[in-house]
Amino acid sequence: MKTLETQELTKEFPGVVALDSVDFNLEQGEIHSLVGENGAGKSTLVKILAGVYKPTGGSFTLDGKTMHFHSPKDSAEYIGVVHQERELVPHFSGYQNLFLGLEETKAGFLQKKTMVEKSKEFMKKYNLEVDFSQPANKMGSAQQEMLTILKVLFRNPKIVIFDEPTAPLNIEESEILFKLIHDLKSQGLTILYITHHLSEVLDLSDRITVLRNGKVVKTMENKGVKENELITLMISKKLENQYPKYDVDIGEEIFSVSNFSHNKSGLKNVSFSIKSGEIVGFAGLEGSGRSELAFSIFSGKKKDGGEIMLKGNSFVSKSPGDSIEKGLVMIPEKRREEGLLVQMTVKENLSLVHLGKLTKFGFIMNNQVRKFVNKAISKFSIQVSSPLQVVRTLSGGNQQKVSVGKWMGENAYIWIFNEPTQGIDVDAKTEIYKIMGDIAKKGSGVWFISSDLRELIAISDRIYVMKNFEIAGEFTPPYNDEEILTAMLGGKYSD
Amino acid sequence: MIDKKFNFQQLMTKFGTLLALALIFIFFSVFVQGFVNPRNLINIIRQIALLTIIAEGFTMCLIVDELDLSFANVASLTGVIVAGFIFSGMNPFLAIIITLLIGGSFGFGAGLLVAKVGIPSLITTLATGIIATGFIYAYTKGVSLYGEMPESFLALGRGSVGPIPSLVIIMAIIIIVAHLFVNNMKIGKYLQATGSNKIATKLAGINTDKYIIIALTLSSLGAAFTGILLTSKLGAANPEGASGFMMDTFAAALLGMTVLNKGRGNPFGTFIGALMIGILNNGMTLAGAPYYMQDITKGAIIILSVTITSLQAKRLEAK
The missing domain is CATH 3.40.50.300 (P-loop containing nucleotide triphosphate hydrolases)
Structure with missing residues (x-):
């Protein structure tokens, strides 16, 4: 019955x-x-x-x-x-x-x-x-x-x-x-x-x-x-052109983490690297430590061991601001809670990070802000009625583009994208992939965290799988979906 | 039809508070004798000058989404301190500077505790306010300070330029400076960003701790400046001199949040809020309404305005 x-x-x-x-x-x-x-x-x-x-x-x-x-x-x-x-x-x-x-x-x-x-x-x-x-x-x-x-x-x-x-x-x-x-x-x-x-x-x-x-x-x-x-x-079979992938020459290693541990978040001996022009995917279930890894490195949490190198220098950060200055930026996972000022305007959000450079004697130079913001809006094809539109009233995809677009002025070496396509429509997803491709083309490295295995496989030059706050595997193309899934989900009792 | 109605609603949420202000004004003009004459109108502005100045400081706290319960106590304390300095024969300019530093240190200390230690601002400033009151009684032993004050000091609170009282001029400068500071300066934008979403602002690389400390310090500085002006206006200092500002300041700043559909603290709105309070106080006093009626009316208007703001917010959420 x-x-x-x-x-x-x-x-x-x-x-x-x-x-x-x-x-x-x-x-x-x-x-x-x-x-x-x-x-x-x-x-x-x-x-x-x-x-x-x-x-x-x-x-x-x-x-x-x-x-x-x-x-x-x-x-x-x-x-x-x-x-x-x-x-x-x-x-x-x-x-x-x-x-x-x-x-x-x-x-x-x-x-x-x-x-x-x-x-x-x-x-x-x-x-x-x-x-x-x-x-x-x-x-x-x-x-x-x-x-x-x-x-x-x-x-x-x-x-x-x-x-x-x-x-x-x-x-x-x-x-x-x-x-x-x-x-x-x-x-x-x-x-x-x-x-x-x-x-x-x-x-x-x-x-x-x-x-x-x-x-x-x-x-x-x-x-x-x-x-x-x-x-x-x-596993779904999706159309190829939904995942634009640019031909980029991959250069030398610009970011490397060896034996990184952070006891409070549970991260143990994590080692990985990102090369210039490379999009590196991070797969894993929720709670596998993917986000914690990015967050603790970006926000400058005191590490309990290991070493981080950025562009040949030892990378030690005290705060998000410090990381940004040294060339590491992060588009956070929860865009409404961590990435955006939802009650404020598109203009205010897009210019937030860059505001220091658009200021004279402490006063904001409105003309330059306007130019900067308009450039970001067209570069990331953000659909707004006006730059003064409040971010809360935008669709998820456009909100995400604002969350990404506010970093436009920064010449970062490493860009962390944490779940950038979650909850946005297919077209907006494709545009986010293009943005990541453009960043890679310029010689920066992209650290791409996602729960969507399809997009990871389509976009990444290399994929790390995380499980239980450790790196559980590293994969290179041609990818085998089942191998990656097995590394992610792998029978709880079998090992 | 539907479109028109929607526009009307939008207009109402944007200009509702200003419209209410206009209606109150018209009401008193028609029904209360002696309300609309130039002398009374200047009088209203002069009456709200100190309220506006202290409320502009408090607005900085609202902008970073913190509270300051200590401003009235800090104003009373700085009022007696500056009086003491002046009576001891100190150069008025120096006296004012030192008093501002003492007052500002209250907000700075509270800011450190809120930002670095993580104590809620409500509790921190309640405590610093109580400490300020303690200092007042330690300093005055509970008696008011009277004596001779130099004209140069009294001119701040009592003087005038032509028909315009100096307090009104100072208030106007403070409003303009606060408005430019919040809307046209980088620090102001960062204050707004911090209040709007502290986590996102921090992750955008901005030191939100610093801006919380700045906001609380500015609130105390506004209070200290108000205390100084109050002493100058009265030519004396009372241990509880500024305690009456507590409720009206909350009222002005909260009403200000509803002005022009901002939904958050803003210096211009705070001025409109103070103006509304001033007109209500003045009009009802002239009309011979008992004192308690003024309180009841003010309370009702605060509830009404905050209701409008939260309904607006809810409607936006639902979108």
């Missing part, structure tokens, strides 16, 4: 179709895994089912009834979601988190004893051990995860969605989780499981659905399915 069915479920964002006429279903009492590359539409689907997004087309039914969720609150009694980010109140104890919003009161007074007892009773049902008297932030990672799951189950849903649940867990903790998921199944719950770890998918699921570019590629029974079969289905 189908408990959940979607009919041509579609979600469009400006410029992007995140979910394209998806027909998908869950059998009552099964464990169903959803796999696909970043941007394949997994999280969009989950967010629609959880009531976070409203679909722009199609519908879905629960036990034959068409549902219209307006908020996560509406969906919680039908579909429980165990999110990657745990939704716990840090200073609240276990039972307070469990009962959040459902507190038992008598004449307005909280009934602590009753709630603690009920919490313990409820926990027994699932053979779990959680210390309910502890505040959530004093709990270990696994305990927090269990509490999060209990909190979801406490709302008594029929379907439970797990979104990358093992990311913060070690192997033993993961085993406990898998056992719990099997227990839930045997109690009649339906499970939708989302993960990047294909070995988990094959171990756990009854059925598997592969998504690609917002569409369902295939739904299959988990019988004799192999990892590389899934990978082949996940």
Whole structure:
């Protein structure tokens, strides 16, 4: 019996179709895994089912009834979601988190004893051990995860969605989780499981659905399915000219990092190099240390070992400003939080970095700023109604171009692009690749971090794969997608 | 039709506060005798001069998205300090400079604590404000300072150039300087950038710590200058002399954020905010409204204006 069915479920964002006429279903009492590359539409689907997004087309039914969720609150009694980010109140104890919003009161007074007892009773049902008297932030990672799951189950849903649940867990903790998921199944719950770890998918699921570019590629029974079969289905074949690649003569090494360690972020003995004219890709899952590596070097965090050389000189930086002066710039990952002043104008954003050079006696020379800004707008083909347009009102792609364009005046040796194409439309992506190509052509090096393996393979002259805060592999063309994916995802237990 | 309505809405959010100012002005002109005559109008401007100056300093804090709760205490402290210097026979120019340095050091110290140690500005400036009050009572033992002051010092607060009071001239200069500083100078842009998004500004290579310290120092300098002018105006100094500026300064600067749809602190807006407060105070006093009615009205207007700003912000978010 189908408990959940979607009919041509579609979600469009400006410029992007995140979910394209998806027909998908869950059998009552099964464990169903959803796999696909970043941007394949997994999280969009989950967010629609959880009531976070409203679909722009199609519908879905629960036990034959068409549902219209307006908020996560509406969906919680039908579909429980165990999110990657745990939704716990840090200073609240276990039972307070469990009962959040459902507190038992008598004449307005909280009934602590009753709630603690009920919490313990409820926990027994699932053979779990959680210390309910502890505040959530004093709990270990696994305990927090269990509490999060209990909190979801406490709302008594029929379907439970797990979104990358093992990311913060070690192997033993993961085993406990898998056992719990099997227990839930045997109690009649339906499970939708989302993960990047294909070995988990094959171990756990009854059925598997592969998504690609917002569409369902295939739904299959988990019988004799192999990892590389899934990978082949996940990888999309896109048009060549979407990824412009310039012919650039690669020169000598201009940036090298040897045995770099930064204990606080967990980076261990990282070594890599970038040559003049080279685009060097950094692949890896979220939390593999790609961003932390770039951030800690760029922002001048004190290293715990290793050496960095830029243009033949030892590179020691105290702050982002210091790095920029020495010739290392970074376009940050979260453009709205880290890359842009969203309430300020395009003009103010584009001229921010360069302002010092457009100033006389401390006064801004408006004419020169205007010229500089207009040049940046045309060079990066940023679509604006006027330079005085507020950045917040631009599309994602144009915002990203502003985030890149503000570095125009700098003659940096190394440009870090951290997820530059995330959440922007195809045309804007292509233009970002062109910008990176132009930078390489001028003899600078590009340090290109991305979760989109397609673009990494198409654009990079060399690819490093990061895993567990270490370099897990280095690849050169012709690339073998499967090898890279294996280095990224590589069975969690196999090694 | 729809297009027109949309434009009207845009106009309202942009010029709403100015329109409200005009309406209040017209209301008092029609219903309150003696409101519109040149002497009263100059009087209003003179009455808001000190408020505007102290509020312009506070605006610098709002621009970097920090708060300063100490400015009124710092103004009171510098008021008694400069009085003490003058009574001791110190050269007025020197007295003013030293007093400004003392006042500015409060903001500088608070700025260091906020930027380098990471204590929220609300807490830091609450503490430095209390310390300032402590110094006042240590210095004055709680009594006002009276005595002879040289004309050269009194001219600052009491003099006039033709019909225009010197305080009004000083205020005008401060507004213009603050406006140019914030909008036409690099430091001003960096203050705005810091307040708009500290992380992004830092990652753009700008030392945001420095600009937070500058903003808090400017706030204290504005307060110190106000304290000096207040003593010059009164020819005496009271331990709590500037405490009345606290609420009106918040009101003026917050109202200022709504002017011209800026949604953030700006020197011109702060002047408009102070003007609104001044007109309300003056008009209601002339109309014989009881003092408490003035407070109630001012409070209501602040809520109204801040509501408009946050609704604007929400609408923009939704876009």
